[in-house]
Amino acid sequence: MHVQNITALFQKQLKDSLRNMPVLVLFFVYPIIALVMTQAMKNQVGMGTFFVSIFATMHCVFTPIVTTSSIISEEKENNTLRVLFMSNVTLKEYLLSIGGFVLVSNLVTSCFFLLLREFTLKQALLFLLAIGIGSLVSIILGACLALFSKNASAANGLSVPFGMVFAFLPMLANFSSGIETVSKFTFSQQVSYLLAGKEFTGFGLIVLGANFIILCVIASVLYSKSISEE
């Protein structure tokens, strides 16, 4: 594995995404909605925490799923991915650079949430840790969808509903204990608990670990399939 290839692809993705409005917007949309909602309902006690945790969950679930899948599938469709492979770049290097870019971008834009309510330093670090965990699992899910899809439109067709299901389940679970019974087994619900200020629990860690492992296994299968097609 060549670190130089990873950093070159990371820089390329940064330049490309700065000119790619749909992807760029995704990184800012939930922090901005959270700002609007917290400002609109700032007189109501507890709403700031509620909105920040809800939109931060969406930010670290929906955004990485859709952006990762969009970036990878666009490269597949435009044939740039094949050109990269014919230039000594491995699929592993590529996925690490794109995943790294989405993770860093998501963490940086997540800092905006820290301005919307009061955090102690420990709370802020735990908040960013939760964002990082949620983003990481979501990136793997987004990569799975892109590897599975034949082209960009197919990937978008899959990633948006997947993103919505995982991002909206925690919000709906606030209003329905029935939904929470199911959603507590998803990584997004556990991340949502952490973003709302709850402590790590053994059950939560098991769910996060299980979700992570299952998605890694799926990604590995799809990765192997892509390698053989490559």
Next chain:
Amino acid sequence: MNSIYTNSIYMNRLSKSFGQKEVLTKLSLTVLPGEIFGLLGPSGAGKTTLIKILTGQLSYTGTAEIMGKSCNSLDRNIYSEIGMVMDNSGIYERLTCYDNMILFAKFNHIKKEQVIDSLKQVGLTDIKTPAGRLSKGMRQRLVLARALLHHPKILFLDEPTSGLDPVTASEIHKLLLKLQAEGTTIFLTTHNMVEAHKLCDHIALLNEGNIVEFGKPDEICRKYNKDNIISILSRDGRTITIINNPDNAKQIAAYFAEDKVEAIHSSEPNLESVFMSLTGKELDL
């Protein structure tokens, strides 16, 4: 890769099937270092498939070697020795020409100065333009510049001038001849017989996965020159066709002696008519 090899490309009884359909059938040919080799054939003849096989993108049966290495087990390092321009060579449309090139320069540890040189070499000077705004000709130049960036030993070109205006095509031809003079082996596919005749040292005519003729363009044309006719354009505007044999030598000499000859042409078949006579098909399908 410093291994010594006799042939840049070698294939013997190479075949390729997609499912039940055989698209390449027992192809055998050799491309020597430093030559321009042209693979001519209509669309669907198997030209792109052959390039994909030679660059390790597709499996096959038989023997295929590039710089002495089997194409079925190419090391990734081979990609620093070859360059490719395919009809669907992707570029990053939102990035500038320069940024497109810099990305690939970094993979190969190439300095920025060389990037500028490569872009100048293909006549791309407006390097800050996003690649998505380039015309087809300019995009092709960018892809070619990218393929040349690491000074490949073998350059694969799949229809490099297809759809380009004559001026751009001519400039690309000049560049290819310059690269050949510098020692680059060029393997190009085309259905443009004028381009093949102008550029190639050797050509192979490919039809439905079979090589139907192989050799130097002039030799192939002479080989199929069965009519052996000379056309004389006389000063009064008439075209006189005479069979080129010793019996007619006096008659031809007489036209010259009487100063009746405006122009004289031998009339060998061109590559397209050779292809048609061999396959019953036209090349530019």
